[in-house]
Amino acid sequence: MCRIKANFFLLFLIIVTTSKKSFSQLSDPEMNRMLKQVSGSITFLQRQYNGTNLVSENVFRSKELPGAWQLALKVNPVKESSDVVDVNATFRLTAGQVASATVAVKFDFSNWSAANYVLVPASLYNGNRYRSIGYGYNPEYPHDMYYNPQVPLTISNNPRLSIENDKASLVELQTGNMATPAVCFFSPAEQTGFILLTEQQTKWGNNGITITEDTHKDNFSFDISAPAIRKLATGFGDFHLSGDKAPDWKAGDEVSLRLRLYVFKAADIPALLTKFFKIRKDISDNSAPRNLVPMSRLLELGTGICSSNFTQQQAGNYYKPENNNDFQLGWVSGMINTYPMLSLNDEKERKRVSEELDFVVRRLQGKSGYFYGGIKSNGEIIGEKMSHDFPEIQAMVRKNADVLFWLMKHLLLFKESGHAAMINKDWEEAAKGLATAFVKTWQKNGQFGQYIAPETGEIAVFNSTAGAIAPAGLALAANYFNRADWLKTAAAAADYYYKRDVAGQGLTGGDCGDISQDANSESAFGFLESLMALYNYTGDHKWLSMAEVQAALCATWTLSYAPVFPPSSTIGKLQSNMTGAVWASIQNKHAAPGICTSSGDYLFKLFRATGKSLYADLIRDIQHAHTEAVNMPGHITSNYLVGSSMERIQPSDAEGKESIGNFIHTRNSWTETNGMLMALELPGIYVISDKAKCYVFDHVKVTIIKKDNRELVMELHNPTAYDASVAVMSETTLEAKHPLGYTAFLRWPKVPVKAGGKIRVHISGKDIKW
Known part of the structure; x- marks a missing residue:
């Protein structure tokens, strides 16, 4: 076997042809050595289709065979490293014409195990190998998910590897479905990590990534194709006909599939995640973010919009969280958008903030100390994830965690801005009651669950990472009220979430009201808030180490490159650099301008504590992608006010091909809120x-x-x-x-x-x- 030595540059060039049903493979010694560590092999393919039905598949063989297809393969070492190579496969049709054809690079892995962790950023976490329910957006929960401590983690109907015995798996994706076009896995048995990076597209459009696993789950494969040809495209918890079409080739047509392959020693899932974070931009066109609107101007516009949305309703007085008069607590801005308004140090807005806090603690706190998730303008309490079999009103655990965290932040801001005298003792009592409720739930159940009954305090739906931000709220409350026992609970809960979800499954999820227990970005970023809060109040570097892993998980949800959008789309016409847009969840297959709902200042704090610019780069990217989505003169992204924004940045065809790159002409106050928060809590x-x-x-x-x-x-x-x-x-x-x-x-x-x-x-x- 040819070995690569220091200062030696390998250029491996092969010109080959294809023949039907020929299965010998071409490769490179160094690439073979790397793939052997994960029982892997590589094959180069040319396929023909009738619509989306595969008609024939040809495998590239030795160069002696005649034919019209050629493959030029270059395999180069990267930075003299032993664990990474660049692979550039250029496919060319030299003569004639071929209708409805694609080309592909396929990786096969024998000695596979269902215990391997599989990651496709923003699409597959632990292979999505979980129980699935429903067919469509936000499916109803079955009876067995209520008041059941043994409920398995349950997701919506998303692309996934099977959990059923003797059932093969097929996952069809295109690069627009991913925050980074990549396939990654970790093998516990081999203590090895694998990462394959590719590019978004060739001249034929977005590339495809198709993953298969056999019925015995001991063989696994995936291929990168140009372009993507899927029978079904994935939607928001469902699937639809893809409408993909293979291109017609003529003599002289060629495309290149550029890949970067990493195979490395890894002790656990966190090792894979942190490696991915470091290298996720390695083959991207990392153009600098555009300077469009100063952060101070965004804050000025956002607070102006929020101020105009203060309303007086039968239920109470508050800033409208969304596009109607009903009030939703936490999650998408209710009692979060008040924070930047309080920061203005304006007497009128300070009084309004006080009125909203009065309204929240008076109308929405249940007997247990937990809060209801919302209230209609007429005063009717809103129940969440309700079932006719269980009529007791439920509320999101995530919303309650938001209430505790943001209520404590409001109290701190009142004090630090010189207005401690305005603090209503009822607010403090409400915070104490909520913190006590969380502690009781933890002591009884060893978790916070996903949905809670505010009257009784009982967990209505168990599992998930819905309480991701609860340790942060408990940590702030523990410091404010001098309760060491609350800090102890915060630490125990954070340790539990980290071990069970982050290190154990490589995901966090379930804290959004419109998904099941799906992996999502909001819980990932929310849990990072908690880890940094614990570091803030304990000084223990254990939490800092966990936070570095968690930041890596957050990065898997964040666009690492600037996608190419259709030139006729809104984003295409604006030529926006959407690097930093944050994907929502494995169900809601779109990116968004910012973190729901946070400034992400914990990333700045992590940068500050470690000196590692990766964390600063991540939050800078997020802030600039947010600004690209803000409606401004000459930069129209919505049909609403200057400074408004909305939650859809769509690189995928999950909502139809016509939706790619086009904003929905509405506004979402949470995106405006996180823009204000970034302008406020991040230094310029x-x-x-x-x-x-x-x-x-x-x-x-x-x-x-x-x-x-x-x-x-x-x-x-x-x-x-x-x-x-x-x-x-x-x-x-x-x-x-x-x-x-x-x-x-x-x-x-x-x-x-x-x-x-x-x-x-x-x-x-x-x-x-x-």
Whole structure:
């Protein structure tokens, strides 16, 4: 076997032809060595179709065979590493014409096990190898899911590997279904990880990824095809005819499938996730995010919209969470959008926030201490995930976790902004009651469940990671009320979720009201909030280590590249760079502008604590993708107000091919809320003064003009069409070792920079001048 040595560049070029029903394979010694570690092999294919029905499949053989198809294969080592190679397979038709044809690279794995963890970012987590229910969006729960501690994790009808004995698996996807076009797995038996990165498309359109597993679950394969040809495309919990069509080839047509293959030692699922986070952009076109609208302008517009949505209804007085007068608590903005309004330090808005908090604790808290999830404008309580068999009103555990976390943040902000006297003791009592309810549930059940009965406190639906943010709320409450026992429960719950869900299954899920217990991004980001809260209040680096793994899981949900959208689509016409858009869930197959509902400042805190720019890059990407979706003059994304936005960034055909790249012309207040929160809780520029380094989150450019022991001088350039007020946070390396509080943003100076203008900022220790 040919071995690659240091400073040796391998170029392996093969020109071959095809013949029907020929099964010998062509490869490369180094690639074979890597694949052998996972009992893998590689094959190069040409196929013909009638519609979406496969008519013939040809396997590339030796170069001596005559024929019109050629394959040029290049296999190159990457950075002299022993665990990664680049594979470039160029397929060419040299003569004649071939109708309805595709080409593909196929990987086969023998000695496979159903115990292997399979990841396709934003599509498959642990292979989605779970019980499935329903056919369509937000299916009803069967009787056996209620009040049943033994309920298995249950998902909607999504692409998945089978859990049934003697049932083969077929998963048909295209790259638009993925946050990163990749197939990954971890083998516990081999203690090995595998990651295959590919590109979105060729000239024929999006590539396809088809996964199969045999009935005995001991053989597994997947192929990358150009283009995607699926019988069925996946929707929101259902499937529909794909409408895919194989292209007609003529002499001279060629396409290249570019792949990067990693095979590496991995002790567990976290090792695979952290490896993926580091390399997920390795073959992407990593164009810089566009500077469109300063964060301060987004905050100004968002708070203006929110202020105009304050309403007085029969039920009470509140900021409308969505597009009607009913009130939904937590999750999609209710009692979350109040936080940026409180931060304005405006007397009118401060009074309105107080009115909403009064309304929430007066009308929505049940006897157990838990809260109901919503109320209609006429005062009728809204039940969630109800069943006629169990008429007792239920509420989402996730919403209750949001209430505890955000109520505590409001109390802190009232105090830190100098308005502690306005705190109503009923708010504090409500927070105590809710924290106590969570602790009782934990002590009784060893979990928080997915749905709760607010009157009794009983778990109505068990399982899932719906309480992902509950440890954060308990940690804040424990510190505020000096309750060490609550912090102990927070730590125990976070440890449980990490071991069972993150390390044990490589997923978190079930905390959205419109999915089942599906893997989703919101629980992933919410759990990161909890881990960083525990680090904040304990200083224990155990939580920081877990947070690094959790951030890697969050990254699997976030677009790592800028998808190519149809030129005629809205996003295509705007030429938006949607790197950083966050996928919703394995059921709701679309990306969104931001995290529902959070600033993601815990990623900034993780960056600060570790010095690793991966975390800063991730939240910067998320913020800039959000801005790409904001409705602005000359950048129309909705038919609503300037500064509004909506929740659909659609790279896939889950809602039909016509939906790709087109916004739905509505607005979602939660996307506006997370935009305000990012503008509020992330610094525009973060400076490590003693190292003369800075990281820019805002839509400005920074040039370091001078740096010495006395001062750092930066020039800020605002290339946008809007005046900016840029928050600058400066500290030393030593100061960065200490956790950052939840109201630190109150102390960040704001540097004004006119549209198109420049200004110099002088930083000397804590002193910032301009």
